[in-house]
Amino acid sequence: MTALELLTWARGTGLSLALAICAFGILLRLFEIFSLGRKADLSPPRDASPGSGWRTIVSRSLPPPGLFKRSPVTYIGGYVFHIGFAITLFFFVPHIELVRGLTGLSWPGLPMQVVDISAVAAILALFAVLASRLMNPVKRFLSGFQDYLAWLLTLLPLLTGYLAFHHVVADYTLMLALHVLSVELLLVALPFTKLFHTVSVFVSRWYNGDIFGRKGVAS
Amino acid sequence: MPSTPADDEAWRGNALPLLNEIRHALDRLLASGETTVIDLGALPMGPQDEAELLAALGTGEVDATINAGGPSSVRETAFHGVWLVTHRNETGETQARFIEVAFVPELLMSQREDVADSAKALSEQLREEQNIRK
Amino acid sequence: MAIDGPTIAEVLRQQGISRRGFLKFCATTASLMALPPSMVPAIAAALQHARRPSVIWLSFQECTGCTESLTRSHSPSIEGLILEQISLDYHHTLQAASGTAAEAAREAAMRENAGKYLLVVDGSIPLGNAGFSTIAGISNLDMLKETAAGAAAVIAVGTCAAYGGIPAAQPNPTGAVPVSAIIKDKPVLNVPGCPPIPVVITGVLAHFLTFGSLPELDALGRPKAFYGESIHDRCYRRPFYDQGKFAETFDDEGARKGWCLFKLGCKGPVTYNACATTKWNQGVSFPIQSGHGCIGCSEPGFWDAGPFYKALSMPIGPAKAAIGAAAVAGLAAGAAVALRNRSAKKSAQAAHQKVTIDDLEKSK
Numbered sequence: 001m002t003a004l005e006l007l008t009w010a011r012g013t014g015l016s017l018a019l020a021i022c023a024f025g026i027l028l029r030l031f032e033i034f035s036l037g038r039k040a041d042l043s044p045p046r047d048a049s050p051g052s053g054w055r056t057i058v059s060r061s062l063p064p065p066g067l068f069k070r071s072p073v074t075y076i077g078g079y080v081f082h083i084g085f086a087i088t089l090f091f092f093v094p095h096i097e098l099v100r101g102l103t104g105l106s107w108p109g110l111p112m113q114v115v116d117i118s119a120v121a122a123i124l125a126l127f128a129v130l131a132s133r134l135m136n137p138v139k140r141f142l143s144g145f146q147d148y149l150a151w152l153l154t155l156l157p158l159l160t161g162y163l164a165f166h167h168v169v170a171d172y173t174l175m176l177a178l179h180v181l182s183v184e185l186l187l188v189a190l191p192f193t194k195l196f197h198t199v200s201v202f203v204s205r206w207y208n209g210d211i212f213g214r215k216g217v218a219s
Numbered sequence: 220m221p222s223t224p225a226d227d228e229a230w231r232g233n234a235l236p237l238l239n240e241i242r243h244a245l246d247r248l249l250a251s252g253e254t255t256v257i258d259l260g261a262l263p264m265g266p267q268d269e270a271e272l273l274a275a276l277g278t279g280e281v282d283a284t285i286n287a288g289g290p291s292s293v294r295e296t297a298f299h300g301v302w303l304v305t306h307r308n309e310t311g312e313t314q315a316r317f318i319e320v321a322f323v324p325e326l327l328m329s330q331r332e333d334v335a336d337s338a339k340a341l342s343e344q345l346r347e348e349q350n351i352r353k
Numbered sequence: 354m355a356i357d358g359p360t361i362a363e364v365l366r367q368q369g370i371s372r373r374g375f376l377k378f379c380a381t382t383a384s385l386m387a388l389p390p391s392m393v394p395a396i397a398a399a400l401q402h403a404r405r406p407s408v409i410w411l412s413f414q415e416c417t418g419c420t421e422s423l424t425r426s427h428s429p430s431i432e433g434l435i436l437e438q439i440s441l442d443y444h445h446t447l448q449a450a451s452g453t454a455a456e457a458a459r460e461a462a463m464r465e466n467a468g469k470y471l472l473v474v475d476g477s478i479p480l481g482n483a484g485f486s487t488i489a490g491i492s493n494l495d496m497l498k499e500t501a502a503g504a505a506a507v508i509a510v511g512t513c514a515a516y517g518g519i520p521a522a523q524p525n526p527t528g529a530v531p532v533s534a535i536i537k538d539k540p541v542l543n544v545p546g547c548p549p550i551p552v553v554i555t556g557v558l559a560h561f562l563t564f565g566s567l568p569e570l571d572a573l574g575r576p577k578a579f580y581g582e583s584i585h586d587r588c589y590r591r592p593f594y595d596q597g598k599f600a601e602t603f604d605d606e607g608a609r610k611g612w613c614l615f616k617l618g619c620k621g622p623v624t625y626n627a628c629a630t631t632k633w634n635q636g637v638s639f640p641i642q643s644g645h646g647c648i649g650c651s652e653p654g655f656w657d658a659g660p661f662y663k664a665l666s667m668p669i670g671p672a673k674a675a676i677g678a679a680a681v682a683g684l685a686a687g688a689a690v691a692l693r694n695r696s697a698k699k700s701a702q703a704a705h706q707k708v709t710i711d712d713l714e715k716s717k
Contacts, residue, residue, distance in 0.1 A: 002652075004649075004658055011667075020678065028690065031684060036694060093616070097664040098664075102676075171625075258389070266642060268589060285373065312635060
């Protein structure tokens, strides 16, 4: 099998399979979570706190007082990674073309240099948070196989994409095929690992905020 | 050509690096006498790039034609030491184009083998003529 | 046929070509072979000893486009000069002889130059019914094996001979395979393209003629000098790709300004060929310069590597249908899981036993 044939499979059958598993998994898990429901809370709310859930969606993205200084790597690394990843994912023109091919929607992309810098920043941030995870004893205790797997599955698309774009290590065709395949691995794993937070993060924040609000904890 | 640009933005992109390379080649020629030959057929050139490059190089003092297997033109550009060599076949079709950075392009010089042939030919001719006069 | 005849330098000298003319020939040959000008002295030295090689050209399942490409290079040109320097002993489209006489010429060339001649093949070879393609009643497979046996090397010209090409496209009705699938004991050099650039064909012949050996090849058997870099890397429109400037349609402002054709399906990034520098029609232009994306004609799997007009990053499989079906399946499975969870909850509630103070007291 040549590199181009691998790429053709990845763009065709591979991508269809990965997207199908991803869609299946996301809907299955969302349905499962929402259908579980919550027991009716019969106690009167401690505090009338309308909008506490919505505020939490935003406030959880900001470091609580003092925490930024105590764990700067977590916050800076987290921000740099997520923003860098988002720019790379949504503003690299070939990625927009992928979305256009699937949905018909498109928007203007950013110059390649901007995307390039964002991707490098995201990759560096990933390594920084991994180092912090390994060196900080508490984080290390709390980390299991799935956390490292999620880290690797996130790194691979960024790394292969970067290598493909810069024509290093392997030729572009092979690297592009590996890039698409690594994304497919990420799509397949997304619904069934902690990576599901890409879908559930704001839902769970709203829940937490709302429950805490009822219990009298300010969001 | 449907793709002719309306404005010249970024179309200079491929001529500029080449001009820089020529500049470095001139430095090398001055420093060590090393000549440089650049094959224009091996470079990615857009429709405007080549015109841009030739315009930037301009026309100099020397314009020679070599008639060997078709007319080849050897032209010095406005920059002394930067030569544009165009090889053509018998029907005048361009076969290859080079930029040569040298004090004299190699092909303008008479070749040792040809000179040896000529020396022999001339002495033969003279001998015949002198024999006739005798 | 004159393997032991005069060397190329001697032939040129006999034709009254001076050393200066010879050096000019070497310079244009270097350019033709995509070798740096610094190689000219090496070429001149090699040509002092090079002799005319015998060439046998076999055409199998092909459209003659490769031969057209080669002969369309205007004569007398460098290509013409090269063809004068080789002895093309068999080419059933170009030769004057036909029928028995033609086959006799092939057999004679094979006999007289055994182990030294160059075999050029265009077209793929059918492994299905041998009757799909024959020459003089001989199946393509038999003729290839027979002729390759005594060849110094085999050059597969065109995508069909190199990778199977159009005949091998799905569903490959004739069971077409490339030369390299059959010839395993000889060096096989691929010159893919549909058709290949004429000077790439002659450049490879010139290399064999000059140095008596094949040029350096990549993993797919292609000469690195011509196929070492992708169209995208050598494209003069590359700066627009980097700036994010793309033509959205074939007649919008971007197309008129000559912006990158990636979104219109250009396969330049995954196509390795010399079009962007060598160009076509004596260096006049190449597809991208003329406003159309590269269709990747010189790559393996040409015709089966996705639509021409879909951007390289677009899905080419039934992705939308797959997502739709999977979404329905996901909802159904989710509903099933929800029902199971509900019944588990209900049975837990049903099995729930209330504990009173009295029960606790009793158990003391």
